[in-house]
Amino acid sequence: IGFSTIFIFYALLSTQIFSFDFDYFRELVPASSSVDEIGLFSTCVLAEFDKDGWTKEIIEKSEIDWDPIKKCDEKFMPYTILGENGTIWLNKNKEGVDGVNCWARSANDDAILNISALFPMIQVGKDPSLNSDFVHTSCQKVKNTSEVVEDFIHLQMWDAKDDGGPKRKATTKKPASSRRKSTKFPNPSNLEKEEEIDEKPSLFIFVFDSVANSQALRSLPKTISLLEHEFDAVNLRHVNKVGENSHPNGIAFLIGKLITELDKGIFGMGKEKADWDANHSCYRYFDDDPFILKEFTKKGYKSLMAEDWANGVFNYPNCWGFKNPPVTHYMRPFQIYYESDLEQSRKLMGEDQCFEYHTFLFNYLDKFIKAYKESPKISMIWASEVAHNYNDGLFHVDAQLFNYFKEHRELLDKSYVFLMGDHGIRWGKIRNTWIGDREINNPMMFVSVPKHLRERVNPILRENSNKLLTSFDIHASLVDILNEPHLEALAGPRGLRGVSFFRSLPPGERSCRTLPIPIQFCLCEWNKTKSEEKEVNEEIGRGAINVLNEKLKEYQIDNSCEKYTFHSTTDVKMIDRSDGLTEILFTANECQAQFKSIVRARRLESGRLNVTLAASDFTRWNSYGNMAACMNSRAPLRPLCCCR
Incomplete structure (x- = not known):
């Protein structure tokens, strides 16, 4: 959506064309012909943004020159x-x-x-x-x-044994559908040629925590251009997160399990039980579960997992994680020591010495690549620090990532490459913009397949890039690579929650009604009418606070968490064609906690406004940190709590 379209959109919102009669809230409203929730939720309109991810508002809020290692000692060497x-x-x-x-x-x-x-x-x-x-x-x-x-x-790569792997012959050529038009990079020959390829192509997964799709376009332009022109990568633009933070989204795409119950009452459907409850997804070891990197390891791949935080995807905030290393090379011991005296570590092995948290991940991966030149490899590096709390943190990484991909171009060109996020940024100045409101639910997802597969596979990927996808579809795609390294003979359902994006998606509805996506995270766009009536907004906000307090009781955490009292509403929007469905953003006095959700507001005959929760839960809209420390033993409930 260009600047002119955005301007027209907001201009229309302020005109009579988009006005709404809020007498709706002042009476008991009977069903009318204008209410069509079945039709509303059975379709999914997906927003499109400028290809570079910028809007005027984002430009005003960004510092593209921010670089924490700009003045570091490039000549540093250890003793x-x-x-x-x-x-x-x-x-x-x-x-x-x-x-x-x-x-x-x-x-x-x-x-x-x-x-x-x-x-x-x-x-x-x-x-x-x-x-x-x-x-x-x-x-x-x-x-x-x-x-x-x-x-x-x-x-170092201690005790590395490069066992090699079988080869096969393949015919490769420049895909006819290729978009390589840039003169910045050398073009391969158009002629077909037969070459030796790996029987099991390697797979490299690069996860940048809290990075959205459109955020990546504006923050990593050189890297994205390289991927698209050099590796013919496809941008899967409409991946929808399935959980609030890294833990549920990571378990979804790495193990394929749903760990939060889905309340589909808003669609006139029942509740969908989670595969694992809170205890099962945290307070036990994951060693016996089908963690995708471990499954590849069983099939002879050398494997690496590196996160830049000891409390990573399987350990946050105090989950058990793995009892034994799940991969050939596991970086968590590094993080545990580095964080044991973080002040000294950052002083002597930090930004002054040109080391950022993600630097160690790339250095470790570099040694892994060089140690196993002939063996099939799978790796996942998960960089949390650079963008999790910093809206501008990713800009300076663009050159680093670009150079890294260029350095390993030959290997990556014949491998699978996933450049992805787990969700968008959850706090900060971008969060409260129109584009930021969508970005939080829309993680980055760029996919490059080995060059000998691109002519056959990329048309399917491009077709699916226009569709609503989920973290579970990423998992299904990884399972396809595991079972069919060259994506041959892909057929039949496998009982997974997702569908591989390497296949043509089944015909029919793909919406948050049919997919495992909580309604409060849904990327599908619905027409909404902004309420400017202060008294009505406050009444809905007070009703939402009451519902939130009832949730605390339902979860049996009201003795540990403050009872919330109403402070203000920031935004109230009515979903058109619905029976009182309202998207609300409000603030409580306690911890100045901000919450967003979808409620249903109806005026009863008694005159009282009845507010009920229509979404699965409330979403915390601002940072909470140690204010929720009393919920560390019940991690999924941390966002709801302001500790007493």
Whole structure:
């Protein structure tokens, strides 16, 4: 949608054409011919934005030059060097190295919080081998042993065995449908050629937490251009998140399980039970579950999982995660040590030294790629820090990611590449814009398949890029790669919640009524009329607060969480063609908590306005952090709580 269209849209909202008679709320409204909720929800109109993701409002709120490592020490080097086979030595090229004493230890168990108790330090140069992917070094000045000058964690691929993998012949050519028109990148020959390819192409998943589709277009223009022109990647524009945060969305696309009940009462349907309840999705180990990276590992792939936060997708906020490493190379021990003294880690191995949280992930993946040149590989790196809390955090990463993909172009060109988010940004200045309201539910999803498959597969991907998709469809697509590495003979349902986007989607309705998407996250667009009547808005807001307090009682957390009292409404919109369905954003006095949801507001004969919850639940609209710490043992309920 261009600037002119946006202007016309908002102009129309203020005219009589879009006006609404709020006498609706002042009487008991009988069913009328204008109410058509079946027709309303059985169709799905999906919004389209400018191809670069920018609007005038976003431009005014963005700082594209923000870069936390702009002034870092590019010549930094540690006092120690990790050599081959786990050997650690003093770096003779480091200034002042003669005036320090250094020690080292390995750290390879993510269950050990007190690493020093299990892995004692040995003096650098005294032991030839440190058998771990992670080697921690610490250096103190000889004349002042209390002054720590190095606290560093080296990375390696310990005990890597590049077993190789079978090959096959394939004929490749430039796809006829290719959109490669740029002169910035060299074009491959149009001629068909036979070449040797991997029997099992590798798969690289890059997850950037809290990055929406249109956000990626404006924040990663160089990277997206490279993917689309060099790798013929397809932008799946309408992926819909299925849960509030990373945990439910991650479990959906990595294991294929629904962990929150779906209330479809708004569609005249019943409740759809979750596959796992809150305890099952958190307070047990995931070792026996079909985690997709583990399933690939069973089939002979070398595997890597790296997150930049110890409390990642399977551990937040205090879930058990995995008892044993689920992949060949598991980075969580690194994060546990780095975060054990975060202040010192950031001081000596942080932005001043040109290290960002995601830098370690890319360095680890780089070593993985080089260690397993011949073996089939699957990796997932999940970068949370760079964009989770920062609207402008991704801009400076564009050049880094572009260069990384260019460096590994030959490998990535014959592999599957998923560049994706888990949901959009959930707080900040963009959140309250028109485009930000949609972005929160619409994670980034770019897919590139091995070049020998593009002529056959990309037309299907492009067809599906216009359709409503979910996190479960991502999971089904990964299962297709697992079972048919070259996407051959894809047939038959498999009892999954999603449908692979490598297949033509089944005919029929694809909407939030038919897909496992909570209504409060739905990307489908409905005509709404903004209410400007302050008294009515306040009355609906007070009713919504009462419903929220009843929810706290229903969840049996009202003794731990404050009872909310009404402060104000920020936005009230009536959904056209519905029987009182209202989208409301309101603020409570307690914790200044903001919530958004869809309620149904009807005026009873008694004159009282009856407000009921039409969505599955309330969505927290602003950051809550430690204000919800009392709910750490019941993670899904944290957004609803303001602790007493």
